[in-house]
Amino acid sequence: MRKVNGTVTETLIVQKEVEVEVADSASKEEIEQAIRTKAYEKNILQGDHGWDGVESQGVEISFGGPVKASYPTGRCPDCGQMIGDSVEEGEECSNCGHVFSMARASD
Numbered sequence: 680m681r682k683v684n685g686t687v688t689e690t691l692i693v694q695k696e697v698e699v700e701v702a703d704s705a706s707k708e709e710i711e712q713a714i715r716t717k718a719y720e721k722n723i724l725q726g727d728h729g730w731d732g733v734e735s736q737g738v739e740i741s742f743g744g745p746v747k748a749s750y751p752t753g754r755c756p757d758c759g760q761m762i763g764d765s766v767e768e769g770e771e772c773s774n775c776g777h778v779f780s781m782a783r784a785s786d
Contacts, residue, residue, distance in 0.1 A: 695718045697714055697717040697718050698717075699713040699714055699717050701713050745764060745765060745767060746762065746766055746767060746768050746770075746779040746780065746781055747762045747763070747764060747766060749779075749780070749781050750762055750779075755772040755775060755777050755779075756777065757772065757775045757777040758772060758774045758775040760772060760773070760774040760775070762779065766779055767779075768780055768781050
C-alpha cells in the first residue's frame, strides 16, 4: 500500500452584487479591486456568503502532479535529461525510461 495525495478542483461560476464607495478619481483597476475585496469579505465556503451559484464547469480530479520539483536538479537522475514542466508521477523519461515519482516523507 502507498499513500497518494489527490486534489479535487471544481470550477463554479458564482456571482455577487456589492456596493462600494470609491474616490471620484479611482481608476478602473482600483474600482475592480474594491469590488473584489468587498465581495470576498466572507469566505465563499462558510455558507452565509451571499453568492449565487450560476453554473458548474464539472469536477476535475487529479493526483500526483508535476514531479519536476521532486528532483533537485530538475533532471532525470538516470540520464540527466531535463524533466518537462508537465511531466507527472508515473510517466517515463522519454530518453531512458526512468519512471518519475513524487518525493515522499520517510515512513
